[in-house]
Amino acid sequence: MVKEIEEFKRLILENDIVAIKRKIKNVEDPKICNDILSMTSSKEITDIVKDWMYSISSESGVSKGDINCINKYFGADQTKNKIISLFFEAISNNIDSPDYEKVALVSIKLEAVISSLNKSKDAKLVRSKYLNLKDKSNPILCKSVYEGIISPEKFISMSQEEMKSDLLKEKEEDFIKKSLFDSQIAKKEAETDMFFCTKCKQRKATYRQLQTRSADEPMTTYVYCVCGNTWKFS
Template identity: 40%
Template sequence: MATNEDVARIGRKLDKMVHKNNTDGALDLLMELKNMTMSLETLQSTRVGMSVNAVRKQSSDEEVQNLAKVLIKSWKKLIDGSKCKSQKKDKNDGSLMRTTSTSKDSCSSEKSSKTTAKSPVELPSLVTSFPVIPLTTDNVRNKCRELLVAALQTADDYKTFGVDCSLLAAQIEEQIFEDFKSTDVKYKARLRSRISNLKDQKNPDLRRNVLCGNISTRRIASMTAEEMASAELKKIRETLTQESIREHQLSKVSGNETDMFVCKKCQGKDCTYTQVQTRSADEPMTTYVMCNDCGNRWKFF
């Protein structure tokens, strides 16, 4: 039986090939998937069907296309079989709860379910065969889902990965709603932060990781603003934090009073200076000067 880790690993490799527009080596990965015994749970949790479908659309290799079609067809049968079993179980459970004279009804229900199993439901693609979109009649929640769909479709990445953005947006919104159990201010604030970060043109990696499944719907629903930020913004924040820490440390030190410095702002000489080792040990210390008259601060090298 194929493990989720192995299937997810192959799915990520296929997604990278699609993203780089280079499907060399895809045939070996598809052969590896073909030799695995796939379960419905693994298909749904890893979403490997989307990756295979995206490779099939992009690859010009006929052998890759044919093998991808074979895999998708076999996984459709697995999903169809699971649906038929579920229908059969529901009908049998319902017949047992009515009366004690339901044995005949149960038999007819089994015959009906067998007939249904013989005529599988036609599915337009593998993507639409995965879990249905969780429904809601709340206008606020539906509007939030529409905004999430628009954010996920900011660029054409979703076409490359073959993702159903409506389903993905509904799952993200569902996770956020589960945290608050209402559409209050906190719920709306979290939705706004997800939408703005997914739409950020300077941070496309966040959106791509969500689309290809590297960041799960549970994860994106609970990430902080710092975790969603781009690498460039994280670096800026770190620099500002270090500067704030340094300024805070300087404000705690009384320093040494001197009249050797002249304030460029008020021309006063009543100053206090402090020396801090901000560079390597073999370089001179940095002198921070503060004017006691106007509060102006500057560095002296």
């Protein structure tokens, strides 16, 4: 990447427009484009690079016109620009018919919170927030951030657990309960005639008891009849 940037620096100094047009088409990383923009004041070269950035961005579903909404807010700090771009892309692609100006402002506010916490170089944090915003299986989170239901400050401070969708939390809870059951952590398992099966009218069943809630609450009893019927109670 350094070698590639140095090559562009040489071409810019030589004002070799033809070579720049040809070489820019091999660039896939938007960060390199931002680095090139920071090296020139030439409007012609700037337009060439920005046009290529638009074509890269369009692959993610964001059009040239939409990208303009965010580019006009960019400053000299390329790290901040990159973070804003990531949030803009994630939100734009996870909201139906978004207002791109609104997406741009939300993205800027999110980056501002990260900067205020001196976390701009915390790649792990930025990546986590970016991936959660673009997660198609959890559109409610993205929509809540977009509509201001979750403030930028709140979103940036949310843990991975807090950002999970309700469906994922429910699946994980079911998995934990099943794992506890399958690993024989049950307090009891025994055959008994204590329970009457309403399906087969017999009293032939086994049961287990699990502490599925807090320790000061009654255990949940799971009953398994020989006929295949199952039920539970606390």
